[in-house]
Amino acid sequence: xxxxxxxxxxxxxxxxxxxxxxxxxxxxxxxxxxxxxxxxxxxxxxxxxxxxxxxxxxxxxxxxxxxxxxxxxxxxxxxxxxxxxxxxxxxxxxxxxxxxxxxxxxxxxxxxxxxxxxxxxxxxxxxxxxxxxxxxxxxxxxxxxxxxxxxxxxxxxxxxxxxxxxxxxxxxxxxxxxxxxxxxxxxxxxxxxxxxxxxxxxxxxxxxxxxxxxxxxxxxxxxxxxxx
Amino acid sequence: xxxxxxxxxxxxxxxxxxxxxxxxxxxxxxxxxxxxxxxxxxxxxxxxxxxxxxxxxxxxxxxxxxxxxxxxxxxxxxxxxxxxxxxxxxxxxxxxxxxxxxxxxxxxxxxxxxxxxxxxxxxxxxxxxxxxxxxxxxxxxxxxxxxxxxxxxxxxxxxxxxxxxxxxxxxxxxxxxxxxxxxxxxxxxxxxxxxxxxxxxxxxxxxxxxxxxxxxxxxxxxxxxxxx
Numbered sequence: 001x002x003x004x005x006x007x008x009x010x011x012x013x014x015x016x017x018x019x020x021x022x023x024x025x026x027x028x029x030x031x032x033x034x035x036x037x038x039x040x041x042x043x044x045x046x047x048x049x050x051x052x053x054x055x056x057x058x059x060x061x062x063x064x065x066x067x068x069x070x071x072x073x074x075x076x077x078x079x080x081x082x083x084x085x086x087x088x089x090x091x092x093x094x095x096x097x098x099x100x101x102x103x104x105x106x107x108x109x110x111x112x113x114x115x116x117x118x119x120x121x122x123x124x125x126x127x128x129x130x131x132x133x134x135x136x137x138x139x140x141x142x143x144x145x146x147x148x149x150x151x152x153x154x155x156x157x158x159x160x161x162x163x164x165x166x167x168x169x170x171x172x173x174x175x176x177x178x179x180x181x182x183x184x185x186x187x188x189x190x191x192x193x194x195x196x197x198x199x200x201x202x203x204x205x206x207x208x209x210x211x212x213x214x215x216x217x218x219x220x221x222x223x224x225x226x227x228x
Numbered sequence: 229x230x231x232x233x234x235x236x237x238x239x240x241x242x243x244x245x246x247x248x249x250x251x252x253x254x255x256x257x258x259x260x261x262x263x264x265x266x267x268x269x270x271x272x273x274x275x276x277x278x279x280x281x282x283x284x285x286x287x288x289x290x291x292x293x294x295x296x297x298x299x300x301x302x303x304x305x306x307x308x309x310x311x312x313x314x315x316x317x318x319x320x321x322x323x324x325x326x327x328x329x330x331x332x333x334x335x336x337x338x339x340x341x342x343x344x345x346x347x348x349x350x351x352x353x354x355x356x357x358x359x360x361x362x363x364x365x366x367x368x369x370x371x372x373x374x375x376x377x378x379x380x381x382x383x384x385x386x387x388x389x390x391x392x393x394x395x396x397x398x399x400x401x402x403x404x405x406x407x408x409x410x411x412x413x414x415x416x417x418x419x420x421x422x423x424x425x426x427x428x429x430x431x432x433x434x435x436x437x438x439x440x441x442x443x444x445x446x447x448x449x450x451x452x453x454x455x456x
Contacts, residue, residue, distance in 0.1 A: 011325065045368065052364045055324075082430035090423040096283075097239065118428040126424040133417045136280045140273065140409040144394055151390050152418050155383035156425035162379050163426070164433045166372055171434060181368040183426075189361045190380050194418075195318035196354040197384035198391070198411075200346040202310035205392045206399060 003029070006039045010047045017047065023061060025050045025068055049181060057184045063088045067184075071177045078171055078179075083121075085180060089187055092129045105134040108146060116153055159190060231257070234267045238275045245275065251289060253278045253296055277409060285412045291316045295412075299405045306399055306407075311349075313408060317415055320353045324360050333362040336374060344381055387418065 007014045020026040026046050029037030046068070053064045066088065070081050096102060109131045113120070120126055130149070137144065163186055167174055235242045248254040254274050257265030274296070281292045294316065298309050324330060337359045341348070348354055358377070365372065391414055395402055 011327070048364070048367050052368065056360065056364060058319075077436065078434045079431055079436050082434075083427065086423045086426055090419045091286075092420065099239070113424075118424055119431060120424050120427055121431075124424065124427065126420050126427075129420045130417060132284065133413050133420070136276070136284060137410065137413050139276050140280065140413075141403060141406045142394075142410050142413070144410070148390055148394075148414065149417065149421070152387060152414070153421045153425065155386055156418065156421040157429070158383055159380060159422065160425040160429040162376055164429050166370075166376075167433065175369060178369045181365065182370050182372070185361050185365050185368075185370070186376065186380070187422075189358060189377065190384065190422075191318045192320065192354050192357045192361070193377070193381050193384040194387065194415075195314045196341075196346055196348050196352065197381065197388040198314055199311065199348055199352065199354075201385070201388040201392050203307055203347060205395065206306045206310075208305065208307050 001039050003037065003039065006043055006047065009044055010051075012047055012051060020047065020050055023065070025061070025065060045177070049177060052181065053184060056188050057089075059088065059184075067180055071180060074176070078174065078176075081176065081180070082183075085183055089184065092125045095125070095128055096132050096135075099135070101135040101138065102131050105138070106131040109134065112146060112149055112153075116150075118153075159186070229267050231265065231267065234271055234275065237272055238279075240275055240279060248275065248278055251293070253289070253293060273405070277405060280409065281412060284416050285317075287316065287412075295408055299408060302404070306402065309404065309408070310411075313411055317412065320357045323353070323356055324363075327363070329363040329366065330359050333366070334359040337362065337377075340374060340377055340381075344378075346381075387414070 003014055003017055007017055017026065021028060026043060029039040029043065032038045050064055050068065053059045053067060066084065070076055070084060106127070109127050113127055134146065163182065166182065167179060231242055231245055235245055245254065249256060254271060257267040257271065260266045278292055278296065281287045281295060282289070294312065298304055298312060334355070337355050341355055362374065391410065394410065395407060
């Protein structure tokens, strides 16, 4: 198909597609004449992939380019793909300077991770980031015990296991594009669900007096009403 | 205490504290002389709060200012605080143009939310965002059924309930600063745990051959070794 067909089928303007080509987010088409390239289904899927990463997961172009290269380069072992993916999806904040309160929290976190029996690599910044969270919470007057962490860790484990179970048994059968797309979209889905669950449980916890219905706009009436 | 004491106790440079004052992220101190202001514990805690939001949760200054104003303004009802908080913490991507595949996903999502019995407000953008995620996943070759959503929703519910249970029974007793700090830090903690769980389960799913230990740098040897 031509670039105009690619645009029509993907719903993405030709100018954006040309930008993706220039930025090497999209491989070049097959030249069939001077100034005339032919594209195929793989280009269409790649456009959707790039679009999903930039629009829905709000990733920057450098991250998207790295993810795209991991789809194409089958020499990168899958565990490394996952590590890179996680680095891009869940960046850690800058580490805080060591302090007594952080050192104390670090001991508790090390015990917690030992109990979880999680095998994270030596260089993982996760434990430090958790110690920083705990020390920060305490400095802000939240003297909760660390029970919430076990609760959260179990929920996180369940999500990760569910995601791994969708992958085929053999490494060679793994569709890397689908695997990466799933990890990214699952993160987005969980964020949306977390927000909805938070709103739902906050409204149960702090019920609001019934308010008169807000004025309906055409955009709102266009969708069927949802249960309240 | 003086601004220099505030700096020493918080570990934040005086220039940054002055910046917070100018940006109204920190209330002014009490003037005790020309060019001499006195600060107290509340300033110290506020600095830590702002620092946690910008550094660890990577929020921009506009969001931080809005969160700070919600700590101070007790006229804002708690459910509204939660809604604003969620809007800042979990922004939705821009909605996609309506398409047949999104409309189809929307029907499934509406059924799913009905089964969850979540009471989200009519104007919540959550359901649309979920439909977009599902349509995107399908367009990228992930024809998973929607079972993963129920799994995710239950995990999200558990997190939200755990957070609400840490709040006192009476609305008047709620420490808004601690409540907001907790919501923000819990989000950070969950992200870190999600990343660690993901790495752990990926390494179980795709075991790597043992590699020789990487060369140790002074920074790495400074911490005691953790279990692998």
